Amino acid sequence: MKRTTIHAWLMLLPAMTLLVAFTHYPAIKTIIASFWTTGRGRRESQFAGLDNYAKLLGDDVFWQVLGNNLIYAAITIPVSIALAISMALFVNKKLLGRSAVRMAYFTPTVLPLIAVANIWLFFYTPGFGLIDQIRGLFGLPEQNWMGSPSTALYTMMAVTIWKEAGFFMIFYLAALQAISPSLYEAAEIEGAPRWAVFRRITLPLLMPTTLFVSVNAVINAFRMIDHIFTMTGGGPNNASSLLLFYIYEVAFRQWNTAYAATLTVVMLVILAALAIGQFFFLDRKVHYK
Amino acid sequence: MPNLTKLGLMATAAGFLAASPALALDLEFYFPVAVGGAAADTIEALTSEYAAAHPELNISAIYAGSYNDASAKAITAAHGGNPPQISVLLSTDTYTLIDEDLIVPFDDYVTAEEAESWIGGFYPAFMLNGQSEGKTWGIPFQRSTPVMYWNKEAFAAAGLDPEHAPANWEELVSISQTLTTRDDNGNVTQWGLRIPSAGFPYWLFQGLAIPNGGILADATGTHTSFDDPAVIEAAQFLYDLANVHGVMAPGAIEWGATPKAFFEGETAIMWTTTGNLVNVTNNAPFDFGVAMLPANVSRGAPTGGGNFYLFKESSDAQKEAAVDFVQWITAPAQSARWTMATGYVAPRAETWELPAMQAYVQEVPGALVARDQLEFAKAELSTFQNSQITKIFNDALASVLAGQTDATTAMTEAQAKADAILADYR
Numbered sequence: 242m243k244r245t246t247i248h249a250w251l252m253l254l255p256a257m258t259l260l261v262a263f264t265h266y267p268a269i270k271t272i273i274a275s276f277w278t279t280g281r282g283r284r285e286s287q288f289a290g291l292d293n294y295a296k297l298l299g300d301d302v303f304w305q306v307l308g309n310n311l312i313y314a315a316i317t318i319p320v321s322i323a324l325a326i327s328m329a330l331f332v333n334k335k336l337l338g339r340s341a342v343r344m345a346y347f348t349p350t351v352l353p354l355i356a357v358a359n360i361w362l363f364f365y366t367p368g369f370g371l372i373d374q375i376r377g378l379f380g381l382p383e384q385n386w387m388g389s390p391s392t393a394l395y396t397m398m399a400v401t402i403w404k405e406a407g408f409f410m411i412f413y414l415a416a417l418q419a420i421s422p423s424l425y426e427a428a429e430i431e432g433a434p435r436w437a438v439f440r441r442i443t444l445p446l447l448m449p450t451t452l453f454v455s456v457n458a459v460i461n462a463f464r465m466i467d468h469i470f471t472m473t474g475g476g477p478n479n480a481s482s483l484l485l486f487y488i489y490e491v492a493f494r495q496w497n498t499a500y501a502a503t504l505t506v507v508m509l510v511i512l513a514a515l516a517i518g519q520f521f522f523l524d525r526k527v528h529y530k
Numbered sequence: 531m532p533n534l535t536k537l538g539l540m541a542t543a544a545g546f547l548a549a550s551p552a553l554a555l556d557l558e559f560y561f562p563v564a565v566g567g568a569a570a571d572t573i574e575a576l577t578s579e580y581a582a583a584h585p586e587l588n589i590s591a592i593y594a595g596s597y598n599d600a601s602a603k604a605i606t607a608a609h610g611g612n613p614p615q616i617s618v619l620l621s622t623d624t625y626t627l628i629d630e631d632l633i634v635p636f637d638d639y640v641t642a643e644e645a646e647s648w649i650g651g652f653y654p655a656f657m658l659n660g661q662s663e664g665k666t667w668g669i670p671f672q673r674s675t676p677v678m679y680w681n682k683e684a685f686a687a688a689g690l691d692p693e694h695a696p697a698n699w700e701e702l703v704s705i706s707q708t709l710t711t712r713d714d715n716g717n718v719t720q721w722g723l724r725i726p727s728a729g730f731p732y733w734l735f736q737g738l739a740i741p742n743g744g745i746l747a748d749a750t751g752t753h754t755s756f757d758d759p760a761v762i763e764a765a766q767f768l769y770d771l772a773n774v775h776g777v778m779a780p781g782a783i784e785w786g787a788t789p790k791a792f793f794e795g796e797t798a799i800m801w802t803t804t805g806n807l808v809n810v811t812n813n814a815p816f817d818f819g820v821a822m823l824p825a826n827v828s829r830g831a832p833t834g835g836g837n838f839y840l841f842k843e844s845s846d847a848q849k850e851a852a853v854d855f856v857q858w859i860t861a862p863a864q865s866a867r868w869t870m871a872t873g874y875v876a877p878r879a880e881t882w883e884l885p886a887m888q889a890y891v892q893e894v895p896g897a898l899v900a901r902d903q904l905e906f907a908k909a910e911l912s913t914f915q916n917s918q919i920t921k922i923f924n925d926a927l928a929s930v931l932a933g934q935t936d937a938t939t940a941m942t943e944a945q946a947k948a949d950a951i952l953a954d955y956r
Contacts, residue, residue: 282631388781
């Protein structure tokens with residue numbers, strides 16, 4: 242082997258060790274575990290073939306949480322990105338108390354999700370929560386959005402959007418400040434209307450940021466579940482449960498590790514497909530030439 | 531590189547050291563805390579007292595989070611080959627721990643005389659969840675039962691006798707109807723009744739099912755009776771309270787906000803654990819009463835809370851020391867301190883006879899209600915594959931309460947699902 246090759250491998254080794262130990266090995270182990278039954282003290286784990294996958298196809302709760310997760314992603318991602326762009330545009334202007342406004346938008350991101358969830362729990366509480374106190378002023382009846390299967394999921398989405406939009410705003414703000422002012426000056430000389438400036442200059446130049454943000458948003462839509470623990474516990478009747486929350490329940494409450502591994506494989510496949518899709522298809526379109 | 535090797539060696543050596551028996555006898559004890567800070571402080575204080583009296587032991591009480599966290603930690607540690615010697619976990623974890631082959635019964639580590647005087651000295655209702663296959667697997671420690679709290683001022687304001695709590699279901703409905711008030715727009719300003727149902731609705735639901743003659747699971751942990759007409763009727767009644775009688779807020783009702791709703795006058799009656807007694811005593815801005823859950827066919831309520839378990843993976847010397855510690859901490863003097871600090875029900879009759887406890891019940895008469903209710907109490911829902919079975923039941927009940935499924939269909943389906951899982955264990 243050439244000296245440089247050895248050198249290269251040695252340089253890669255530390256990172257690779259960590260990656261293999263904490264990402265690749267567990268992933269492969271999970272895939273293997275999904276073909277076995279869960280071993281319990283009194284009974285050994287046995288090879289189960291595709292039994293776990295067959296069970297998954299017939300599992301109502303799985304389909305429900307998967308559906309929930311898709312709705313959750315389909316709403317929280319575009320809404321939080323749109324909000325992030327509008328907030329970034331707003332605080333990028335010259336404006337009184339600009340730092341204070343920027344900070345206010347960013348605050349939800351700094352707070353731990355558990356704390357955020359507790360604040361929202363108070364907002365939503367029927368009867369004497371903040372929302373109901375305000376509704377009471379207008380003579381509206383109390384609501385129980387978190388306790389009703391038709392609305393519980395949307396209450397979770399509001400928390401996520403509130404939390405995420407400020408975080409994404411920071412990236413957009415950085416991107417906006419990197420856009421050369423000469424482009425806007427040129428547009429002004431041409432007499433372009435504001436909407437055209439936004440559509441033809443700002444938006445295309447924000448596309449690389451949008452790709453980055455949307456990859457993050459997709460991952461978060463499948464990964465952030467802390468508020469569900471604090472607020473609804475996935476209820477009522479799994480209405481606000483998401484895939485990862487269900488995996489946690491199966492793995493660490495029911496101790497059905499084999500079935501949890503099967504669910505995890507499904508989640509890995511979904512995330513891998515989405516990430517690959519985003520990088521290969523969107524990547525071609527995001528760079529402005 | 532040499533540094534890395536050294537580190538690796540050190541880690542391996544540390545691993546061996548941890549696995550080998552140390553000179554002083556190690557005793558690890560996991561405990562969960564479900565309510566407030568006083569509980570953790572009291573357990574730690576009691577443990578260090580015991581440790582001071584037993585220098586040959588190296589005992590450490592480890593706070594392990596909520597009940598769920600604690601069982602997750604204990605089971606994970608046991609799978610990793612390093613379990614605690616004793617742990618307080620939910621009384622309903624018995625079958626799960628037996629199934630995982632992680633615990634041993636206490637019977638083998640006590641003399642026949644101790645079995646009689648010590649194990650026999652606990653209230654029978656508290657032993658129901660801890661005994662199976664003719665053995666005692668769980669020793670009651672932080673135990674509770676649901677009770678009914680009522681706002682005497684709200685009763686008086688509605689023209690009701692403030693000293694009389696609803697004693698049966700009929701009274702529960704009629705009194706709650708009188709207590710439910712609406713403003714000019716027809717919006718409710720005060721609900722009559724609040725039975726929290728979010729998260730784990732089965733527990734308080736048992737407070738309706740048991741008085742109606744419905745037992746959710748048998749003592750072998752392998753059979754459920756979700757489709758028993760008495761259970762279905764109780765589920766229908768819980769639905770009706772909100773949707774027919776209009777005395778309770780519809781939808782899933784939060785546990786956490788329940789005491790607050792009671793303090794704020796949002797509800798005039800609430801059902802919750804006796805574990806809230808200290809909280810309510812300190813924070814209710816009005817005169818309140820505590821009563822047993824109302825009767826239907828009979829009185830009745832579930833028990834709840836945590837038991838001591840003895841883990842298998844330890845030496846006989848450790849197990850004997852562990853049992854001795856459990857005997858000490860459940861003895862009247864310690865048990866009384868624990869009860870007065872937390873509001874949990876002291877699980878032995880002799881504890882209630884101590885002068886300190888007599889003085890305590892003078893001050894907080896509500897504490898006696900929970901004890902007296904034990905006469906009518908039955909086991910909390912617990913089976914093999916407990917979390918899965920409980921989830922099936924909770925989901926079914928939630929769908930009934932949300933009006934998605936009628937009680938008969940939901941409970942019959944839940945029973946079929948439970949049967950499919952439990953068939954392996956019969």
